[in-house]
Amino acid sequence: EDGSKLWLRYTPPEAIYDFSTVTMDETSPTLEKALKELNIAWQSFEGKDIQTSKTTDAGSLVIGTSKSKNITSVISSKDFDDLGNDGYIIRNINKGGKQSITIASNTDIGVLYGVFHFLRLIQTNQLSASINIVEKPKYDIRILNHWDNLDRTVERGYAGYSLWKWDELPNTLSPRYEAYARANASIGINATVLNNVNASPQILSKEYLHKVKALADIFRPYGLKVYLAVNFSSPKELGGLPNSDPLNKEVIKWWNDKAKEIYSIIPDFGGFLVKANSEGLPGPQDYGRTHADGANMLADALKPYNGIVMWRAFVYNPSNEDRAKQAYLEFMPLDGQFRDNVIIQIKNGPIDFQPREPFSPLFGAMQKTPEMVEFQITQEYLGFSNHLAYLAPLFKETLDSDTYANGKGSTIAKITDGTLRPHKLTAIAAVANIGEDTNWCGHHFAQSNWYAFGRLAWDHQLTSKQIADEWIKMTFSKDNGFVNPVKDIMLASREAVVDYMMPMGLHHIFAFGHHYGPEPWGDVPGGRPDWMPWYYHNADSVGLGFDRSITGSNAVSQYFSPLKEIYNDASRCPENLLLWFHYIPWSYKMKNGRIMWDELCYKYNSGVQQTRSFQQTWRQMQPYIDEQRFNDVKSKLEIQSQDAVWWKDACLLYFQTFSKRPIPSDIEPPVHKLEDLKKIKLDMKHHN
Numbered sequence: 001e002d003g004s005k006l007w008l009r010y011t012p013p014e015a016i017y018d019f020s021t022v023t024m025d026e027t028s029p030t031l032e033k034a035l036k037e038l039n040i041a042w043q044s045f046e047g048k049d050i051q052t053s054k055t056t057d058a059g060s061l062v063i064g065t066s067k068s069k070n071i072t073s074v075i076s077s078k079d080f081d082d083l084g085n086d087g088y089i090i091r092n093i094n095k096g097g098k099q100s101i102t103i104a105s106n107t108d109i110g111v112l113y114g115v116f117h118f119l120r121l122i123q124t125n126q127l128s129a130s131i132n133i134v135e136k137p138k139y140d141i142r143i144l145n146h147w148d149n150l151d152r153t154v155e156r157g158y159a160g161y162s163l164w165k166w167d168e169l170p171n172t173l174s175p176r177y178e179a180y181a182r183a184n185a186s187i188g189i190n191a192t193v194l195n196n197v198n199a200s201p202q203i204l205s206k207e208y209l210h211k212v213k214a215l216a217d218i219f220r221p222y223g224l225k226v227y228l229a230v231n232f233s234s235p236k237e238l239g240g241l242p243n244s245d246p247l248n249k250e251v252i253k254w255w256n257d258k259a260k261e262i263y264s265i266i267p268d269f270g271g272f273l274v275k276a277n278s279e280g281l282p283g284p285q286d287y288g289r290t291h292a293d294g295a296n297m298l299a300d301a302l303k304p305y306n307g308i309v310m311w312r313a314f315v316y317n318p319s320n321e322d323r324a325k326q327a328y329l330e331f332m333p334l335d336g337q338f339r340d341n342v343i344i345q346i347k348n349g350p351i352d353f354q355p356r357e358p359f360s361p362l363f364g365a366m367q368k369t370p371e372m373v374e375f376q377i378t379q380e381y382l383g384f385s386n387h388l389a390y391l392a393p394l395f396k397e398t399l400d401s402d403t404y405a406n407g408k409g410s411t412i413a414k415i416t417d418g419t420l421r422p423h424k425l426t427a428i429a430a431v432a433n434i435g436e437d438t439n440w441c442g443h444h445f446a447q448s449n450w451y452a453f454g455r456l457a458w459d460h461q462l463t464s465k466q467i468a469d470e471w472i473k474m475t476f477s478k479d480n481g482f483v484n485p486v487k488d489i490m491l492a493s494r495e496a497v498v499d500y501m502m503p504m505g506l507h508h509i510f511a512f513g514h515h516y517g518p519e520p521w522g523d524v525p526g527g528r529p530d531w532m533p534w535y536y537h538n539a540d541s542v543g544l545g546f547d548r549s550i551t552g553s554n555a556v557s558q559y560f561s562p563l564k565e566i567y568n569d570a571s572r573c574p575e576n577l578l579l580w581f582h583y584i585p586w587s588y589k590m591k592n593g594r595i596m597w598d599e600l601c602y603k604y605n606s607g608v609q610q611t612r613s614f615q616q617t618w619r620q621m622q623p624y625i626d627e628q629r630f631n632d633v634k635s636k637l638e639i640q641s642q643d644a645v646w647w648k649d650a651c652l653l654y655f656q657t658f659s660k661r662p663i664p665s666d667i668e669p670p671v672h673k674l675e676d677l678k679k680i681k682l683d684m685k686h687h688n
């Protein structure tokens with residue numbers, strides 16, 4: 001039992017609904033996958049293949065689209081009006097005294113999603129006799145971003161090499177390609193960007209497009225569309241043109257021709273994801289043009305084929321006095337200038353996937369431009385694949401944040417899912433944590449973040465608890481003795497990471513480059529200030545934190561009222577963001593009466609204690625699961641708790657050189673010396 005089966009284990013549940021015969025009177029590659037899935041489950045539950053029949057008398061499970069006679073004879077056509085492309089109905093229908101469950105959709109992919117939902121209900125013991133479910137996704141495009149390079153290294157990937165074996169494609173096809181598509185379909189993910197946003201121009205070469213086509217062909221029956229990240233300089237680098245200026249006619253023609261070529265090879269190609277003028281990558285600004293000029297040129301090339309452009313807002317610049325302000329400053333003036341097949345892809349926070357950030361103030365601010373969230377599933381800043389950090393609470397914290405853009409209740413979820421702004425395009429993205437490792441994600445619990453992203457992209461109203469509950473039951477065990485304590489670990493885990501790494505709004509005090517361990521003292525004389533930890537923490541003899549108030553960088557003014565006033569006022573600012581928005585004296589009184597320095601010590605300590613309690617709980621879980629996964633998780637939790645101590649010691653000992661105050665006597669005293677911690681950077685390599 002190695003974890004390779006993800007949440008698709010189909011261990012026999014308490015009660016099995018009889019679907020030994022499935023009725024279906026249509027066929028398509030996707031419907032065949034639906035039958036195949038039912039068969040995998042039935043094999044696992046009962047050790048037998050399912051039978052299929054074309055008429056409803058035979059089976060107790062009927063599946064099909066609104067074109068199926070079996071379906072239209074029991075479900076009225078108006079029930080399909082509201083389902084869109086991906087929605088479905090699962091209904092128990094009593095016909096002449098005979099019960100049968102019907103799974104129906106406008107499309108075959110909707111049927112497949114319905115089948116996965118039905119199987120999830122069985123596996124989690126939730127299928128009821130009176131079932132009547134109508135579901136459709138909140139977002140049209142539910143997309144993974146792979147940061148996979150063509151040499152198969154993965155930027156910020158901690159689960160081995162890339163799944164895509166470019167050297168073997170298109171002739172040799174790994175079975176994992178289908179397994180990947182199937183896993184995505186099971187949670188409603190319907191799109192994927194195959195390559196890194198730091199994109200090689202080579203991906204658009206004819207040779208690579210044929211490799212991409214091979215993957216697209218495997219993914220298609222599972223409803224998974226392929227997109228590519230493109231390098232803005234491709235016309236120059238790949239096409240040999242003198243420049244890649246988006247207003248140059250030759251450049252425009254190059255992209256038009258390229259789009260035509262792509263669609264002749266992959267007719268349902270999704271579109272482009274672009275990182276431009278960010279971290280040294282080329283972009284329209286190289287030619288004095290704007291993000292809108294660049295995005296629109298690509299959008300025009302893709303438009304005839306219904307392709308879209310996801311243009312990233314991840315930009316920052318050392319000349320700005322506050323990195324957190326840059327995206328807003330660059331993009332707000334362009335609101336209203338983008339084509340209708342462009343969507344702006346914004347990281348959840350204004351800096352960079354930190355354990356906790358406030359939401360990016362761009363959300364809701366661009367009134368005329370569709371916006372989408374980019375989350376990071378891969379744990380670049382949350383302990384890689386070594387630390388257990390269940391991210392649904394982080395994702396939901398962003399989605400549930402009220403921007404006040406259209407008055408109270410303008411949550412990021414409602415801004416981006418079309419509820420408040422009827423944009424043509426709605427989408428949600430996350431940077432994948434998937435690699436070649438047998439268990440896909442490096443840590444068994446990291447699979448839950450892939451799962452949670454898919455589930456929330458489908459329905460952001462689901463709670464973190466519900467998602468954890470179903471994931472645990474399908475992945476490990478349905479026994480409450482296991483489910484409840486493990487769910488508690490998961491639900492507490494992200495906050496524990498915040499506590500032992502960067503509590504109270506601290507951010508970006510990571511070690512240079514690898515972003516695993518702490519390096520609050522880090523400095524490169526003459527280096528870029530916005531890459532230096534001191535730029536973010538500002539520790540000195542008086543206090544700690546980044547002053548983003550009106551009298552500081554004034555980043556607070558990028559938020560709508562009343563948030564800007566709340567964030568601006570240290571006494572009203574949520575304490576978990578205090579040092580994000582304010583520079584606070586060490587002796588400042590917190591709401592609980594402690595001074596800021598003491599509170600910082602208690603927070604770091606609490607993070608460490610939580611990792612210890614995770615270990616304790618996990619040790620009791622041995623009877624419930626297989627040896628291998630039990631031990632894998634046990635040793636990872638050990639690493640996590642050692643790392644937590646390292647973080648606490650490094651940050652407290654370093655900040656103490658400024659605060660000059662004692663560490664409260666009732667917390668664990670540091671076991672390291674600051675000089676030693678400074679000598680050895682905490683790197684994941686330590687543990688291998």
Ligand SMILES: CO[C@H]1[C@H](O)[C@@H](O)[C@H](O)O[C@@H]1C(=O)O
Pocket residue numbers: 147155156197198275279314352353380
């Ligand atoms: C793909 O590059 C990444 C880079 O590795 C990462 O450290 C930073 O978080 O963000 C960049 C981005 O999102 O573009």
